[in-house]
Amino acid sequence: MRYRSLPALPVDLSSKSEYALLALLELSPHYASGEPLQIRQIASQQNIPDRYLEQLLATLRRAGLVKSQRGARGGYLLARDPWKITLYDVVSCIEGFEGQPDPTQVADTPEAQVIQNVWGEVRQAAEGVLQKHTLQDLVEQRNAQQQVDIMYYI
Amino acid sequence: MRYRSLPALPVDLSSKSEYALLALLELSPHYASGEPLQIRQIASQQNIPDRYLEQLLATLRRAGLVKSQRGARGGYLLARDPWKITLYDVVSCIEGFEGQPDPTQVADTPEAQVIQNVWGEVRQAAEGVLQKHTLQDLVEQRNAQQQVDIMYYI
């Protein structure tokens, strides 16, 4: 059995990453004020199971993307400016790729090697897209999208 | 519970796809002669569990990428020229993305919508890489790789 023994391209974008991004998009507008947001609020706003979101926020905290304030009136806030956090930062820490050995590895057959090379190309292409988007980008895209919605009376 | 209810980017490249590509790379040189190759031979050559490879080849056959010859002295052969089959053709049929509704779908919140848009970008970037490579490309890359191996006495 192999069970993802090879490079195992983590280009798969699960709802885990989507939840994390939704939460960070909620936190982004509150970065300036410095007011923390609670898990419950984020969860109910974006329709995410709160106990699950809790785990994701803990991962983001350990990765240094958010900071937490414990106790009453506590909650979470972004650790950096929303335009200094790329989607790659978020997805890579949630999906946890960077545990494996370097992608420029050697395969046991020449056929496997050329496939590995292509896999690496795909990975880089996907990572490139994620690296060029920041949280602030998405916030502004959402604002623009809402304008469109209003114009079309949706 | 969501369990991949949303678009669920199937950009994930599993060993399933790798096995299928390895098999097709074995078949590619035999396309000109028209001589079929048996599952057992491909499997032992590329170190793939044969009963598993059988399923993958069945999928490829139903997708019209390979043809099968039943009975004694039977086997598999490519249905088209190896330079007319892209890696996207292979991966998409094996990974089976095109079951879902169209990726340009509407999310229930504007935040989810912008994330869907990015997901679509990532998907397209990955698909673009796969679309520009053909089986024949890989065969030639492998040959070149083998030349390098010989030069360096590996």
Next chain:
DNA sequence: AGTATACTCCGGTTCTCCACTGGGGTTTGC
């Protein structure tokens, strides 16, 4: 000081998919 409000840590549960195995059946060449 006490209490309510939050995060923190740890474990378990269910579901889904991947990777793989096996048992039959059918077609074909010799």
Next chain:
DNA sequence: GCAAACCCCAGTGGAGAACCGGAGTATACT
């Protein structure tokens, strides 16, 4: 007719995703 091949279908077992729950800990407010 018989062996060699494909064909179909039905499992198994592990890993991870997507949760739920409880006990503990820090903090603000009164």
